[in-house]
Amino acid sequence: MRKRVRDDPLLDLTPEDLKSDAAEKLARLEASAGVSREEIDRELHYLRIMSSRKVRLPDDAYFAEMRQRIHERVVIQPVSIWSRRKALLLPEWLRPAPALLSLAAVLLVAVVLTFTYHDHIGKVETAIVAYGPYTPIGDSYTEQVSKLHEGQLSAEEIQRYREILTMSIGILGSPSSLSRSHALVGSGRRL
Amino acid sequence: MVNENIPELVERFKAGDEKAFNELIRIFEKRIYAHAYQMLGNHTEAGEILQETFVRLVKNIARLKSDSYFPSFIFKIATNCCIDIIRKRQRKYVDISDEEFQDSGRYQLELSRAVPTPEQEHEDRQALELIKKAIAELPRKQRTTIILHDIEGFSKEEISKMLDCPQATVRSNLFIARSKVKRKIGPLLDGTVLKNGKERK
Numbered sequence: 001m002r003k004r005v006r007d008d009p010l011l012d013l014t015p016e017d018l019k020s021d022a023a024e025k026l027a028r029l030e031a032s033a034g035v036s037r038e039e040i041d042r043e044l045h046y047l048r049i050m051s052s053r054k055v056r057l058p059d060d061a062y063f064a065e066m067r068q069r070i071h072e073r074v075v076i077q078p079v080s081i082w083s084r085r086k087a088l089l090l091p092e093w094l095r096p097a098p099a100l101l102s103l104a105a106v107l108l109v110a111v112v113l114t115f116t117y118h119d120h121i122g123k124v125e126t127a128i129v130a131y132g133p134y135t136p137i138g139d140s141y142t143e144q145v146s147k148l149h150e151g152q153l154s155a156e157e158i159q160r161y162r163e164i165l166t167m168s169i170g171i172l173g174s175p176s177s178l179s180r181s182h183a184l185v186g187s188g189r190r191l
Numbered sequence: 192m193v194n195e196n197i198p199e200l201v202e203r204f205k206a207g208d209e210k211a212f213n214e215l216i217r218i219f220e221k222r223i224y225a226h227a228y229q230m231l232g233n234h235t236e237a238g239e240i241l242q243e244t245f246v247r248l249v250k251n252i253a254r255l256k257s258d259s260y261f262p263s264f265i266f267k268i269a270t271n272c273c274i275d276i277i278r279k280r281q282r283k284y285v286d287i288s289d290e291e292f293q294d295s296g297r298y299q300l301e302l303s304r305a306v307p308t309p310e311q312e313h314e315d316r317q318a319l320e321l322i323k324k325a326i327a328e329l330p331r332k333q334r335t336t337i338i339l340h341d342i343e344g345f346s347k348e349e350i351s352k353m354l355d356c357p358q359a360t361v362r363s364n365l366f367i368a369r370s371k372v373k374r375k376i377g378p379l380l381d382g383t384v385l386k387n388g389k390e391r392k
Binding site: 066084 | 220
């Protein structure tokens with residue numbers, strides 16, 4: 001049924017066949033497709049009625065107004081070769097792809113450079129391997145303070161220790177969390 | 192279907208020539224409007240489609256593969272705009288009253304007749320109503336196909352590209368649509384028209 005519908009030879013008739021130079025096509029249709037002249041004429045009559053465009057159109061002032069509105073909404077710019085290629089090659093849903101690809105490329109370069117700098121390409125180390133086991137700041141502080149008490153720190157180490165302490169206070173806001181600072185307080189020195 | 196000047200105008204339009212764009216609007220505005228009116232059934236939305244089609248044309252002109260495909264390209268845009276409206280408003284066909292439009296005196300007469308007699312105008316009006324009603328009752332795909340093929344004169348190949356469907360589908364939609372429309376516009380096909388509420392031969 002479907003095939004018969006699709007193969008109906010009268011479907012080959014178009015409004016173009018209403019012109020006088022279509023006589024040859026009509027004769028061919030009549031001869032080869034087994035359609036009578038009457039059927040063809042009836043179909044052409046139908047096409048004549050349909051294609052006569054019986055739509056009542058607004059007047060010219062209306063269209064002038066429409067043109068003005070269109071111009072208010074668009075800016076005519078030359079179409080570059082790049083945008084033409086992009087439009088032809090990329091479907092609409094892939095249009096944001098170049099921007100995303102650029103972002104991905106930048107991130108990739110950043111990651112690669114970071115690993116290259118640390119010579120870690122191909123052997124990503126865990127934090128424990130890279131920086132040693134985690135030690136709470138209080139423990140390391142205690143260790144420094146006890147060494148200070150015992151006079152085991154050199155002048156240079158004491159200086160560095162004070163810098164670290166200053167920085168810790170700056171970050172944490174108070175040395176109280178690093179309660180081991182009593183050693184310094186006891187020494188009578190001010191940071 | 193291709194006007195000799197169109198590829199040249201399209202080329203100039205792509206180069207940023209605003210005059211060429213204006214000329215293209217002038218060439219296609221009435222056909223696009225009529226197409227939108229046939230698709231949607233009212234003048235208010237046909238005007239919106241006319242604007243939207245040319246706005247989308249400017250945005251998408253880079254996608255036009257060959258300048259000679261311009262007519263089917265712009266009709267594809269117009270058809271998609273119409274389909275968007277149909278989908279958006281979740282309706283098959285709504286006839287927003289055209290009374291206000293028709294009474295405003297902003298209408299010009301049927302294209303094919305410059306100066307019709309009152310009788311011809313009455314017949315035109317009757318024919319217009321019959322065709323409009325027949326087309327309006329078709330499902331969206333059949334309506335689009337019959338308008339593009341039998342009214343606008345596009346080939347089945349062009350329509351299949353516009354609607355992204357096989358040519359066989361276009362043919363079967365066209366067959367069904369024609370059968371339905373022929374039944375509806377019987378008086379016109381038989382050579383009878385409605386006059387003062389009565390049929391005459």
